[in-house]
Amino acid sequence: MKRIVLATAVVLAFIAAPASQAAIKSDSLVKALLQQAPGLRGEVLRLALSATQKASEEGLLKRRDLLTVIDYSLPSTQPRLFVFNLATRKLLFRELVAHGRNSGDNEATFFSNSPGSLATSLGLFVTADTYFGNNGYSLRLKGLEEGINDMAWDRAIVMHGAAYVSRAAIRALGRLGRSWGCPAVRQEIAKKMIDTLRGGTAIFAYYPQPKWLHSSPFVSASR
Numbered sequence: 001m002k003r004i005v006l007a008t009a010v011v012l013a014f015i016a017a018p019a020s021q022a023a024i025k026s027d028s029l030v031k032a033l034l035q036q037a038p039g040l041r042g043e044v045l046r047l048a049l050s051a052t053q054k055a056s057e058e059g060l061l062k063r064r065d066l067l068t069v070i071d072y073s074l075p076s077t078q079p080r081l082f083v084f085n086l087a088t089r090k091l092l093f094r095e096l097v098a099h100g101r102n103s104g105d106n107e108a109t110f111f112s113n114s115p116g117s118l119a120t121s122l123g124l125f126v127t128a129d130t131y132f133g134n135n136g137y138s139l140r141l142k143g144l145e146e147g148i149n150d151m152a153w154d155r156a157i158v159m160h161g162a163a164y165v166s167r168a169a170i171r172a173l174g175r176l177g178r179s180w181g182c183p184a185v186r187q188e189i190a191k192k193m194i195d196t197l198r199g200g201t202a203i204f205a206y207y208p209q210p211k212w213l214h215s216s217p218f219v220s221a222s223r
Helices: 002-008 019-034 042-057 167-173 185-195 212-216
Strands: 066-071 081-085 092-097 123-133 136-143 156-161 204-206
Touching: 019 042, 042 066, 042 123, 042 204, 066 185, 081 185, 092 185, 123 156, 123 185, 136 185, 156 185
Parallel strands: 066 204
Antiparallel strands: 066 081, 081 092, 123 136, 123 204, 136 156
């Protein structure tokens, strides 16, 4: 227990604290992060923090200092990807992010884990290594939730830059362009973001889908 506490104290000190202290520190962390992240709701951030804590306790994350939250209940025309440094309580990125072609137009409403669906997957992911592919410099993602996003690796669901993620695309289309299920970001920020997130950090993709909220091993226990 001592080893676990020491390993996580800097990032999520409230994990091993008594219940009352944990609530205070958790609320303090949420408040500090939300002040820097307009558009992100507290309930989504709390779910992301709780899910990440559980994954960390199970040894599924190599790096506990960073957390990426994507809120797919927001339209694609709004920044809905947020990257936080939990150790310093700082927002590192607040960005536009695309969803899958078959997930919806400006607003995503359909999510899938199936190969060939061209849809976005929900749930908790952990970042892996990088490579150069058809979309340039890309970051591999591993889905941690069986039946929800565990096919992400086989589907080649990765983070990459894309020209269709831009304000110009929004002006032309009334929304962002869409991916084949990948969380595509602006080309100008892609390399910096990928290099920041690579190597075992958590990405939490949210939408208020009842089936996922009640069945996720990371989320259901937090509600």
